[in-house]
Amino acid sequence: MHRFGFEVKLEDGSGRARAGRFATPHGIVQTPAFMAVGTLASVKSLDPDDLRAMGAEMILANAYHLHLRPGDELVRALGGLHRFMAWDGPILTDSGGFQVFSLATLRSVDEDGVEFRSHLDGSRRRFTPESVMRIERNLGADVIMQFDHVIPGQSDEATARDASERSLRWLVRCRDEFERIGSEGVASGGPPPNNNVTARFVDSIIEAPPPSPFPPPQALFPIVQGGIHEHLRREAASTIRDLHDWLGFGIGGLSVGEAKPDMYRILDVLDDALPRTHPRYLMGVGFPEDLVEGVRRGVDLFDCVAPTRMGRNGTAFTSDGRLNIKRAEFKDDARPIEQDCDCAACKRFSRAYIRHLFLADEILGLRLLSLHNVHFLVSLMRRAREAILRGELASWSDAWLARYHSRPTISA
């Protein structure tokens, strides 16, 4: 039975941007695609029905946060993440590697793993490649990320090499634990997991594969680290490719403080260093311009908290740049956030109304802007895909970027 697969439908004339279909046990993701982030098993302020209605196909959750609360064992006992959060489409879990970066003051790294002081109650929690595999197995996402060591984007070569090489050693341990879990099962109850998940690059992928028993087969993605140092990235990519017949590749350690040209340069390097037959997932990158630049460099999957976090702060993405809805100029503005946007906010509500909701601290305002922003990125990737299929990605993205950057004055 087909479980995972990736089919590159068409590469752009440049041979880099691609339209693809990524098959998982919970359905197909048309790529390039933006994945909304539900760190704690909820895409903040949105309903799963909102995400389905806007055409979102795959979402994220976070192993570190869900281990702390409500606990991955509990999620497993309740039938796994899909059932817990009522999302029957594909899910990916990040491993906690990003929290090694974002919660740097609360953790210490050694070769065995990372000890966090919980940001909730100060309790000590040790994460190792092995424990993270068990956590992600309990959560039951379709794609699970290796445990890695993320460092600031401007780190020097020695620091980046140290973290990248540790991430590679941890990848071996993740792979071994993942295979061990696959043959042994994790906890009592439930059928033994099917670990026979090898890449299959098929010509036609069956739509809507039947739901699998819990825990479903999972795909473990490695993560390429190496900071902004091209040779480290190439070395990491090469080492990773030799370790296993992976189903896809994560690109980590970008959008963590480095300059944008550095990020784009590393993506150029990795476009050559990673197999063109497999999905590439650029982790934590979600500003509209970065998605477009990433697609141009052969990236298939993106995620970021930006659309929901900025939405809750009153900032909307538009084709003309960002817009801060709280500004006085929108007080009596009867237009939608964005003309011609077909999201559930723009189809019904004026800027004046949404501004009123924010000034009055009405929760609906947070939801409407989050919804608009996630829709904006999902829709942007859909349009990029269409442009690729037309063979016009270069001209389409040039025009899109020129317009987006043309009016910084409406920025927040």
Add this chain to the structure above:
Amino acid sequence: MHRFGFEVKLEDGSGRARAGRFATPHGIVQTPAFMAVGTLASVKSLDPDDLRAMGAEMILANAYHLHLRPGDELVRALGGLHRFMAWDGPILTDSGGFQVFSLATLRSVDEDGVEFRSHLDGSRRRFTPESVMRIERNLGADVIMQFDHVIPGQSDEATARDASERSLRWLVRCRDEFERIGSEGVASGGPPPNNNVTARFVDSIIEAPPPSPFPPPQALFPIVQGGIHEHLRREAASTIRDLHDWLGFGIGGLSVGEAKPDMYRILDVLDDALPRTHPRYLMGVGFPEDLVEGVRRGVDLFDCVAPTRMGRNGTAFTSDGRLNIKRAEFKDDARPIEQDCDCAACKRFSRAYIRHLFLADEILGLRLLSLHNVHFLVSLMRRAREAILRGELASWSDAWLARYHSRPTISA
């Protein structure tokens, strides 16, 4: 053309509880009905689509709050409340009379009106019967309430008489200003309002009347005050009936601190004192047991912030009493909030998941419990209506109340 009307379809065997249809320019309301409260033009944490999906037919907004922000003139300029908040069904606005009670430390009452210190910025705002009519005209709700003087529920006879008689004098001024506005129009722009709104008690009401131009014809409802003093209530009802051919009657000054038996006793009195041909709206009353008791005493319309406020605090209504979702006992409870509930929360999510959302401060939790609670009341009134139409309201409500009161132990 038909604009407003009320048709009593069937009275219960007791001759008190009634199933009716209340026609407004924005559609028909099947009664008895619960109206969700959107104080600031948003039913807190819910989307208008949520309300439509659960079968809510009429909602509330508040003239005092909307005058302060975003301003009733602005709402009018943006096409009125229906368009502003994307709710094309019937709307009722309360007048600010309740704020005379709830913001008692911020206001002073004299014969002319009430001076509030704004709860937002401390600025002084004078509300009079005349200014409130203009505010409610600008907002453009279908039903607008008179400006009245609400006092605490346990007030003595002299205090209650003073406030009730002032409310009656203010009603005369509201009526006169409402008629003056009707013939003159309020502000520039828009067609002159059609003030030819008289009660028509028709055998068949046309479904879904076409939307009216803004501002639409409006119905002004008087409010019966008089505290817990039966003779004051009877006097007020009699005086009000002599003042105009009203389209419906508000019952105010209940659920403001008096004992429940006092509220029920006053409803018994008013069932006799008000015409059975017209809709009766019991203001601010919205606990499930009070709705059932009100229906048994001939009330047609209810509203209250309780379902959304309690929902945001983690409390859910169930047929077995209230349930505090944050309690540890629900940690691993895979059941929905209420078995057999067909709301959008219960159909998809477990108690364990919603508890997790509350403990993790996820906004979706507020929405799901608010949605369940409003659905609970809307559905409760739908079931009461069906019981009335079957001629079984007495037995149905006895059984419902017995079950609801039988398990206080799961209370918050």
